[in-house]
Structures are given as C-alpha cells and as structure tokens.
Amino acid sequence: MNDDLTVLANNVRIACQRVSRRVRYDSQTALPPHMLSVLFGISMGAKTPGELADAERVSAPSMSKTIAALADQNLVTRSPDPNDGRRCLLTLTEEGKQTLESTIASRDSYMVQRLEDLSPDDRRVLQRAADILLEAISR
Amino acid sequence: MNDDLTVLANNVRIACQRVSRRVRYDSQTALPPHMLSVLFGISMGAKTPGELADAERVSAPSMSKTIAALADQNLVTRSPDPNDGRRCLLTLTEEGKQTLESTIASRDSYMVQRLEDLSPDDRRVLQRAADILLEAISR
DNA sequence: TATTGTTATACTCTATAACTATA
C-alpha cells in the first residue's frame, strides 16, 4: 500500500528511540526515571497524585509510594486540598526544582554536544522536525 | 554562550522522548521492554549473554535471567560455543523472530498513523532529520 | 589466574486487594 511511509515511520521511530536511550544512558541523573517523571509532571502543572498516576500510566498505590519517597527526600510537599479533604496538593520544594533543573541541564548538555558540529542548515532541519513531530503526536 | 543551540537541543530531545514514550505506551507489545531489547539485540547480531549485558547496560546475572525467561518461552535458543566452552551462543527461534517482527510492525503502524497526514515536504524534513540524528549520536 | 556464565540473596518498582476518610 504505502511502503514509503512505513519506511519513514520506522526511520523516525528508530532515530527518536535511539536519541532517547542515549540521553537516558549517557547523561547524569540524580534520581531514577519514575521519580524524575513525577517532578517533571508537577512542574508542568499536575497537582494531585491521581492526575500523576493517570499521566504516568501507573497505579494509584505506585504513585503514592513514589510521592512518599520524593517527600522523604524533601523534593515534593504534600498539603491538604482546602476544597476537598480527600485530595492532597503537590508542590515542588526548592530542592525539588533544583534537582529537576540540573537533570534537564545535564540532558540538554548531552544533546548540545551531539549537535554542536552540525551545519546551520542541518540545525534548521532538526528544529522543523521537532515541531512537526510534536504536532503529529499531539493530534 | 550558545543559547540557540541549547534551545534546539532541548526541543529535539523533548520531541524524541515524547515520540518514544508514545510509541511505547500506545502500541501493542507482547513482551516487556527488556525482553524485546534482547530479541532486537540478537537480531542485530549480538551472539552472547555478555555482549547483550554490555549493550543493554545491565548486569550479567540480570541478562542471564532475561535470557532464561526468553528460552523458557521458546523465543531464544542457547547453544554451547564450539570454540570456547565458557560461552553460549544465542539465536532467535522462529517464534522469537515472529514476536519481534509483530512488535516492530505494531510500532511502525502507530508511527504511520501519526505521519500519514503530513505533506510531502514535511516528510522529507523528517527523513533528513532522522538521518542527521542517527549520524549525530553515533559519533 | 582471568573470564563467561549462572545461582543465591536482597532491594526497588509495580500491581491488586483491602482499608480510611471525605463527597
């Protein structure tokens, strides 16, 4: 039917997965991935454990445990929701923000090293590709 | 210093990680990721548990266990290396090949759906970007 | 003696089931 598109899809998928893997493996992380994802989720606006469990596709008890661990390390604060006593509201501590920032910086620094020898033209291609991909997977 | 490059690196990284995540979450997989990685590793030429442990950045005992599980499910065969009695040589069974193929097909099918509405121009951009990225991370 | 792979044991992350508190 449409083999060209399948080939493209495969190439794009492989490239994205390899980049992700290298970023994960080769850059410094102070925390395991599931904890970082939660910090990132909160920084992106998630407020409750339930929201985060849905977003991370993880069970509610798993998220409880992860959040408890983050709270133990003083990276996240839990406070009761004044409007709904069943809920709790999550915020990043200063330490949590810093941990997240330094992880992002380390990952970006890895990517910068990979991209710094590219021509201006190649950089434009990558920037456009990033935009196209984010648009394509958000539809 | 070079903020433009940092911004580009961040955008590219985010796009790749989101694509990877969506592929993992939204496509059908018959096996957990670590098992699939091993099947893929063997299909790409890895021959021994040690090679795979290095490639996957996993301990030797973990790899032993994963391979044992794959052998139990008749997806991989272990046979003694005739030239070195300490080693064992791994091969995919027919069932292992099929499992890998169907997973790849499912992932590519997910990507095809995401990309099928793109213009020819956008597709060219993605193809070039995939090439650029693979080259950049292999240096 | 060094290397390849496995077994023994323990820790982490995850899940389902059961529980508490609130709506």
Place this chain on the structure above:
DNA sequence: TATAGTTATAGAGTATAACAATA
C-alpha cells in the same frame, strides 16, 4: 454509594556476592 489516597502483600526486574566451568 462513589471517589482520593494510603497500607498490605506479592510478583517482576535488577544488583552484588559467591560459585562453577573453561581459557
């Protein structure tokens, strides 16, 4: 009665340490 979150318990996956077999 339903919902948000936690606690109890168990099942994967991983790691380090100790071991067996071969180089």
